[in-house]
Amino acid sequence: MHSELNKLTIADAAAMLRKGEVTSLELTRACLDRIKAIEPRLNAFITVCENEAIEQAHAADQRLKSGDAPALCGIPLGIKDIYATKGVLTTCASRILGNFVPPFDATVIAKLRAEGAVFVGKTNMDEFAMGSSTENSAFGPTLNPHDLERVAGGSSGGSAAAVAAHECLGSLGTDTGGSIREPASFCGVVGIKPTYSRVSRYGVIAYASSLDQVGPFAKSVRDAAIILRTLAGKDPNDSTCSARAVPDYEQALTGDVKGLRIGVPKEYFVEGMQPEVEKSVRAAIKNFESLGATTVEVSLPHSSYAIAAYYLVATAEASANLARYDGIRYGLRVKAEDHIDLYNQTRAEGFGAEVKRRIMLGTFALSAGYYDAYYLKGQKVRTLIRRDFDRAFEKCDLIVTPVAPTTAFKLGEKMNDPLTMYLPDIFTISVNLAGLPGMSMPCGYDENNLPIGVQLIGPPFSEEAILRAGDALERMGTFAPRGIAV
Amino acid sequence: MNIEAYEAIIGLEVHTHLLTLSKLFCGCSTRFGAGPNANVCPRCMGMPGVLPVLNRRVVELAIRTGLATHCTIAPYSIFDRKSYFYPDLPKGYQITQYETPICKGGYIDLPSDGDGQPRRIRLTRIHIEEDAGKNIHAAGASLIDFNRSGVPLIEIVSEPDLRSSADAGAYLRQLRAILRYVDASDGKMEEGSFRCDCNVSVRKRGATEFGTRTEIKNLNSFRFVENAIDHEVARQIEILEAGGRVPQETLLWDPARNETRLMRSKEYANDYRYFPEPDLPPLIVEDAMVEQIRATMPELPADRRARYVRELSLTDYEAGVLTSDRDVADYFEATLPGLKNRKAAANWVMTEVLRVVRESGKSINDAAPLAAEIGALLRMVEDQKISFNAAKTAFAAMVKSGKSADTTVAELGLAQVSDESAIAAACEKIIAAEPAKLAEYRAGRDKLFGFFVGQVMKAMGGKANPKVINDILKQKLAG
Numbered sequence: 001m002h003s004e005l006n007k008l009t010i011a012d013a014a015a016m017l018r019k020g021e022v023t024s025l026e027l028t029r030a031c032l033d034r035i036k037a038i039e040p041r042l043n044a045f046i047t048v049c050e051n052e053a054i055e056q057a058h059a060a061d062q063r064l065k066s067g068d069a070p071a072l073c074g075i076p077l078g079i080k081d082i083y084a085t086k087g088v089l090t091t092c093a094s095r096i097l098g099n100f101v102p103p104f105d106a107t108v109i110a111k112l113r114a115e116g117a118v119f120v121g122k123t124n125m126d127e128f129a130m131g132s133s134t135e136n137s138a139f140g141p142t143l144n145p146h147d148l149e150r151v152a153g154g155s156s157g158g159s160a161a162a163v164a165a166h167e168c169l170g171s172l173g174t175d176t177g178g179s180i181r182e183p184a185s186f187c188g189v190v191g192i193k194p195t196y197s198r199v200s201r202y203g204v205i206a207y208a209s210s211l212d213q214v215g216p217f218a219k220s221v222r223d224a225a226i227i228l229r230t231l232a233g234k235d236p237n238d239s240t241c242s243a244r245a246v247p248d249y250e251q252a253l254t255g256d257v258k259g260l261r262i263g264v265p266k267e268y269f270v271e272g273m274q275p276e277v278e279k280s281v282r283a284a285i286k287n288f289e290s291l292g293a294t295t296v297e298v299s300l301p302h303s304s305y306a307i308a309a310y311y312l313v314a315t316a317e318a319s320a321n322l323a324r325y326d327g328i329r330y331g332l333r334v335k336a337e338d339h340i341d342l343y344n345q346t347r348a349e350g351f352g353a354e355v356k357r358r359i360m361l362g363t364f365a366l367s368a369g370y371y372d373a374y375y376l377k378g379q380k381v382r383t384l385i386r387r388d389f390d391r392a393f394e395k396c397d398l399i400v401t402p403v404a405p406t407t408a409f410k411l412g413e414k415m416n417d418p419l420t421m422y423l424p425d426i427f428t429i430s431v432n433l434a435g436l437p438g439m440s441m442p443c444g445y446d447e448n449n450l451p452i453g454v455q456l457i458g459p460p461f462s463e464e465a466i467l468r469a470g471d472a473l474e475r476m477g478t479f480a481p482r483g484i485a486v
Numbered sequence: 487m488n489i490e491a492y493e494a495i496i497g498l499e500v501h502t503h504l505l506t507l508s509k510l511f512c513g514c515s516t517r518f519g520a521g522p523n524a525n526v527c528p529r530c531m532g533m534p535g536v537l538p539v540l541n542r543r544v545v546e547l548a549i550r551t552g553l554a555t556h557c558t559i560a561p562y563s564i565f566d567r568k569s570y571f572y573p574d575l576p577k578g579y580q581i582t583q584y585e586t587p588i589c590k591g592g593y594i595d596l597p598s599d600g601d602g603q604p605r606r607i608r609l610t611r612i613h614i615e616e617d618a619g620k621n622i623h624a625a626g627a628s629l630i631d632f633n634r635s636g637v638p639l640i641e642i643v644s645e646p647d648l649r650s651s652a653d654a655g656a657y658l659r660q661l662r663a664i665l666r667y668v669d670a671s672d673g674k675m676e677e678g679s680f681r682c683d684c685n686v687s688v689r690k691r692g693a694t695e696f697g698t699r700t701e702i703k704n705l706n707s708f709r710f711v712e713n714a715i716d717h718e719v720a721r722q723i724e725i726l727e728a729g730g731r732v733p734q735e736t737l738l739w740d741p742a743r744n745e746t747r748l749m750r751s752k753e754y755a756n757d758y759r760y761f762p763e764p765d766l767p768p769l770i771v772e773d774a775m776v777e778q779i780r781a782t783m784p785e786l787p788a789d790r791r792a793r794y795v796r797e798l799s800l801t802d803y804e805a806g807v808l809t810s811d812r813d814v815a816d817y818f819e820a821t822l823p824g825l826k827n828r829k830a831a832a833n834w835v836m837t838e839v840l841r842v843v844r845e846s847g848k849s850i851n852d853a854a855p856l857a858a859e860i861g862a863l864l865r866m867v868e869d870q871k872i873s874f875n876a877a878k879t880a881f882a883a884m885v886k887s888g889k890s891a892d893t894t895v896a897e898l899g900l901a902q903v904s905d906e907s908a909i910a911a912a913c914e915k916i917i918a919a920e921p922a923k924l925a926e927y928r929a930g931r932d933k934l935f936g937f938f939v940g941q942v943m944k945a946m947g948g949k950a951n952p953k954v955i956n957d958i959l960k961q962k963l964a965g
């Protein structure tokens with residue numbers, strides 16, 4: 001029994017903690033043991049916080065005994081290494097931050113700490129969240145727990161793999177163009193990218209500020225709702241964060257989707273998709289119909305411009321966001337003749353190839369004479385894409401699509417071709433450009449036993465509806481999780 | 487070289503710190519003079535993950551400045567990122583307003599210089615931005631103090647309406663006066679809270695097209711601004727006279743050598759790549775907020791100047807001197823109650839009081855006696871209780887002792903004697919003692935009158951009322 005504690009859902013573990021059937025220390029040890037056993041093969045973590053986690057577990061057990069413990073008290077979580085964690089190494093998977101220990105906590109970390117959550121470690125990712133496979137990490141790739149020859153997806157691949165491999169009960173990722181939903185799909189877990197502004201970004205190392213959003217990975221839709229409930233809400237430290245009241249997302253899980261209108265965008269079911277992916281997603285739609293939902297075809301005509309617009313806007317913002325890594329105040333510093341040389345050499349050595357590629361692209365998109373043709377054009381496309389969704393949501397409540405055109409690909413398969421590497425995000429990027437909430441959840445397997453994900457997209461602040469629908473689909477049990485390879 | 491054939495075209499960009507307690511985007515103190523890197527936090531150090539949160543007081547002070555300079559206040563403005571690498575710029579970009587400044591248009595009226603006409607200098611814009619830190623180059627090392635990083639600034643950009651270094655000086659003085667009147671800035675150049683970039687070009691008089699301009703960066707004293715402009719205008723005319731062309735350049739003023747030098751290309755070869763700051767929502771200013779601020783605006787220098795000319799019959803020049811500093815104007819006005827001769831009070835403040843202030847290096851309220859006591863002193867002169875010279879003596883003593891006018895005049899025995907019988911007695915005594923001079927006077931040497939006045943005054947220890955002496959002497963000498 002002890003060795004299986006790490007396989008619990010958060011909802012079950014929380015109930016057992018309250019009944020005294022298990023302690024946080026036992027849960028935490030189970031996770032740490034699991035980490036010790038499989039990390040050498042999986043590489044889902046950059047930093048494992050064994051001592052800190054045990055200390056936090058002790059404190060959580062005290063609090064649980066007092067009878068006044070919030071939902072996540074004592075629950076072991078993994079944290080993407082993009083979140084500033086006070087006193088704990090925070091690298092963003094980059095050499096340039098290889099020695100960076102922040103003096104402050106990200107807002108969501110502070111919130112989780114206040115609830116008594118346990119942080120087992122900082123998870124691996126694509127450097128500065130740039131990538132779709134977690135192969136662009138300065139600390140080596142994270143492998144897919146379902147097949148160690150394949151990628152975990154990116155950029156939050158470590159967080160997705162850690163949950164799938166039961167190294168923690170839930171985790172945090174960030175999603176700029178699909179960085180939560182795609183690895184969730186590849187690893188067979190649930191991942192939510194909330195509405196832009198729903199969750200504070202303070203203390204989250206920025207990739208593209210107008211697209212980045214914080215969200216959880218979990219083993220069930222209910223668990224995702226429980227974590228999101230804690231993360232969401234106004235933050236005086238983030239001026240872009242919404243003041244709108246946070247609903248109790250767990251309470252929203254009624255199982256009732258009767259009358260729900262599901263939109264199916266014709267542009268998202270195209271040639272070249274892996275047939276099993278289309279089959280599983282269509283089956284999920286049929287399942288919704290069997291629960292009393294109706295389907296309607298919708299159109300998102302500007303979808304084909306989404307990737308181009310995304311790479312202009314995101315890289316432009318990234319080029320400025322990453323300018324602070326100059327070797328002057330923290331992180332890597334390479335010895336040099338003068339300050340200009342110091343920047344050049346520190347950045348040349350500190351950043352990986354993909355990060356450099358995107359900084360250059362963004363710098364170009366913002367340069368004098370090109371701003372109108374690139375950055376501004378990208379922003380205009382963004383407006384058109386948002387309008388597409390507005391129009392679609394006049395006809396439906398939620399939109400259902402695939403998450404990625406394929407299941408997890410093999411390591412190195414796309415590394416030499418950056419352009420094909422950008423393709424896994426084609427179904428997720430529009431959601432970031434439009435600032436909408438989207439969730440990825442498992443809906444089947446391909447013939448190699450690799451998980452397939454389905455994406456539920458809603459209008460702004462419709463997280464309750466998305467979670468309710470996802471939970472109803474999950475309850476049908478038609479998608480039974482299978483064992484993993486490690 | 488015919489300098490007179492040319493006309494200088496000058497525009498100024500002034501950066502001034504706003505008088506807030508905390509920085510533009512974080513809660514750190516803005517206090518000047520703290521130890522190196524004492525006033526910093528993750529936010530103003532640009533640590534990974536931090537986000538800016540706008541200080542609303544900055545917006546208020548920018549609006550106050552805008553209203554004081556007749557600007558239009560933008561109901562909607564945004565912040566932009568301006569990218570460049572510099573060691574003291576922690577984020578690698580500066581948050582500033584670019585396309586949509588909070589204040590647009592507007593103007594500043596300069597007081598006439600002596601007999602000239604008052605002139606209107608148009609403003610292009612006023613926008614909000616954050617300051618950078620400060621590099622300190624010590625022996626063999628470069629150090630950075632980030633206390634100034636994130637301190638709120640406004641940049642006030644003028645149209646190229648200035649024509650001489652004197653114009654530039656007058657404009658800067660007037661602008662600083664306005665900023666101090668509305669409590670937006672202390673305008674302390676020596677602390678770097680008021681700095682100026684000058685755009686300078688020259689053209690042949692009568693020409694309508696502008697010449698190529700150069701920019702002189704980061705001047706932090708009125709004198710440097712004036713010297714740098716004079717030098718730059720002469721340099722450009724020399725180039726043009728020699729048949730050359732002025733290259734468009736960014737220059738630094740070297741006050742030690744009294745010359746401009748070219749900034750190294752590495753320091754200014756920049757494409758700033760402005761784009762809207764995604765971490766800050768647009769700045770919305772409601773009409774109600776503007777009206778609320780307008781209701782709290784003090785009387786401004788130009789209005790006060792006009793009032794002094796209108797109501798106190800001062801010249802525009804005098805009014806300009808007295809209103810250039812709000813404290814001086816307040817001091818001047820506090821001397822006035824009960825005084826008939828406003829002009830005398832104005833002269834007294836402009837000469838005696840400001841001389842003491844200048845020599846002390848302190849503010850007027852610290853250096854000069856209470857304005858009410860100066861008023862009392864001047865009233866005594868007006869009432870002929872003391873002489874003008876006695877007032878000067880009393881003033882000097884009051885500066886040192888801080889005592890009241892009454893006490894000082896009494897202690898120093900400066901009160902004038904107007905007692906006619908005492909004066910008559912003294913007159914008789916002098917006339918009796920100088921029979922020869924009397925005879926000469928009576929024979930028609932009128933000039934000797936002054937001699938008798940002097941002798942009587944001397945006999946009375948300088949305290950006699952000269953008017954009374956005059957009247958009595960005239961009678962007595964006439965026989």
Ligand SMILES: [Zn+2]
Nearest residue numbers: 512514527530
């Ligand atoms: Zn600060």
